[in-house]
Amino acid sequence: MASISARINGYNNNQDDNSIRLMNKTYTEHTAKYIQLVSSMETKFAEDFVELPKVVFCGNQSAGKSSLLEAIANVQIRMHETPEASSWECKISLRVEYDENNKPLPDARRENIWFGEAIHDPSDVESMAYRAQKALLNPSKSSDLYLNHDRSKEEKDEIEFTMNTVCLSITGPNVPNLSLVDLPGIVEHIKNATPKVSRILVAMIKRLTRNYVEKPKAIIVATIPCDSEDEHQGIHNIINEVDPHKNRTVFVLTKPDRIEEKTHGKWLPKLEDSSGPDYFVVMNPNQAKLIKGVTFIQAREEEEHWFKNTQPWCSSNFQDRLGVKRLRTKLENLLIEKIRESVPKLTDEISNRLMEANGKLNELPPPPANAQFEINRVTNMCENKLRHKLNTVTGLNNGNDNLWEKIREQLNEYNMLIENERPAFVLTSFFGGVRETLLVDLLQNIPAANRNETYSSIIVTPMEIVNKHKHSLRSEAFIKQTTKVKDIIDQSR
Template structure:
């Protein structure tokens, strides 16, 4: 049960509500539901009955709660008729008035250790789990209600409070039933009240509440407080106890109100930060709202198309820190280059070679048993390697196409989100245009591919060709020297092929990649 006390200039009033935090299967709801149970109450003596009715409603979730608003509890075995014997859902009581202190309390169920029926044993861990769940919050104050009828060490609430608050900095002890203390044992409880035993930073208070008989007779709050005052003024040793400010419900109430105010003050920095964060989030959300539409559809359509074009241009030109698109494209270009590097020929210089499959290698020693000419052999090797160039280029083109489609369509959906019908039309137009760009790029790839394959191996960069060939040749000589072989003519061909492929592959991948970026500008190959 949750009790919310609110100081207000209005006349005294009370509103009982039901807060459902768990469903029928005791699973926690992501969004708890709080609903009013009955109307406002203006008589304090009617609150207890309405609270019992609210508990009845929560314990019978299959029945509409409104059916219990006027429940009379005439049946002595009424509690045995409930669908549930325990629930984690909460009865909320909100009280307002001029003499009401600002205070919020949660009355947790008593911790049980034994049950009359075996089937009710399941409620023992449930009640303990519920108590632990509430008191583990480090910002809450634990009010440990300790009965003077039993020894303090035997009371479960003390153990749970120590587990949740080992240093005792947020636990306040409240001794109840002081009239049940046996004669000659008062000193045990007085030592606790003085802080000499079971010390708590917030200390202890002692109160006397109405007995069961008095509650059954519907004793009023004012009368209960008078009886309490008479007890502490007349009974020994309470009438001579010097810590008078820690005796009675009224003093406890004032202390709790004081602790609440202190807790609020301590939490003000966090509250202020949370408010500022939410305010900033609100401003950000407001900034994301679309601007107000004008009265001219044509102007609005032109504005949205222009804005969409502007965003796409920023993405494709990396303006305003829009680099995400080019990160994806560059990853594809890097993969494109890696695929070409993997196409370089592998030459066998030994009969036992573990590596590429046979049809992807050139056995130079076997080639030259037939005395092929160097230039013809090199040209054949180069052309056989170039056959494989088309596939990685097309793979890269398809990947770039998908990236562009996704990026442009996302921009369209964002820009035209207020007009779903227009989104589909714009996406169709863009897909058609990008498909045409893709076809043009395919033509460019085919043009470059045919140009590389149908012409004799050629480059104007003869100096670089010579340097690279020499580097390969030196490396090959070192390799075959370890094998006790020196096929000079063969090594010349190998170095020539590797040097030319290095230059031509770089040329081809660069030009094809530029073609991907431009999307047009190369003549069509018939």
């Protein structure tokens, strides 16, 4: 399990009454700049010293929050349904801040890793986000190994849960200006886990949720299924602690079609109370419709039709709280207001940090006039000290260099061992074309009896291919082969 963060910058070129309105073009462009500001600061880990506003989706497991986020982000719309869709784009990155034990990494090891190329078909987002999560759950492997991961060939993950985040940066027409986070659903036990492991994972999920929602500038979107037996469990307990007055919490009721007839009294008073916390109701497609490939536009039209023709919703006095479109506008306005309020403090905090950094830089000595000379000087100094130490310990005089000869021989042997483990690249035919591959990759697919003959007949490419095709170095076979080098290094210590 891993959380998903989405930064979405939208613009609206369609002003038809049936389209999704994001306010007028000037205001939309203005608000997009606020989101771009927050996005830029997030990628530079500015949250280490200043809080950045964002919308946090949370709730119990199976509450419908991930479907709600997809609906808000408009990631299911098909490319041919809008003439501006060619400019829609989603970039995925991995925000790595914790190690495999979910302990914070030192600043030097924290990073944002781009995951694959930009996505231009929104229908591909879900599968790529899933692969990105798999990459985070297998931290010892290169993330590139999961770019084409086959979901039908499931393998056990190295870890069950990570505090690290999959980040989605989305730009395009008719998408909102929002910065969103989708957290794992809160559960009370983990299926197929031992009691001890279950307790640990449940505690981690709750800790992750609390870490996000307790921040004063976080806008909390708490999803509650209308068929929930007890609305005061799980996420409610956390919200009551971090936002007791519900000043920054929006409750979203999902699956309203599951409310039994004449039992709406549990929810209607909350929606009618304009002085209390904000409540919205949404109706997203069920699993059967998703499998059939229902589009975003179809889903929103069906939702609108359902609310207009179903009691008690069609005759209610809270029409402004029904549907994804109205919820989206509400969240966008809340977030932009939070960012606008934060800009002066952000500016002051960044200025102070910049002054502090410049002060530390000014304390550094001036750079040497001749850097190469300084490197040689320090290297020679180190060598002379080492010689002196060895001569002192062994009693060698300047005329006896037997020890140095032995050291030189061992170093030469060490270099030979490393050189022998250098991966060999070959040219092979692949579906009618030619591709570069590692020799070890090739030999793995050849019967043992034929390997010697194959090895002698292949064409070994020059090492320049390593520089031209660095992505080949990411292959799992290459990683396995280079572990032999590590073994040699360990043995030489």
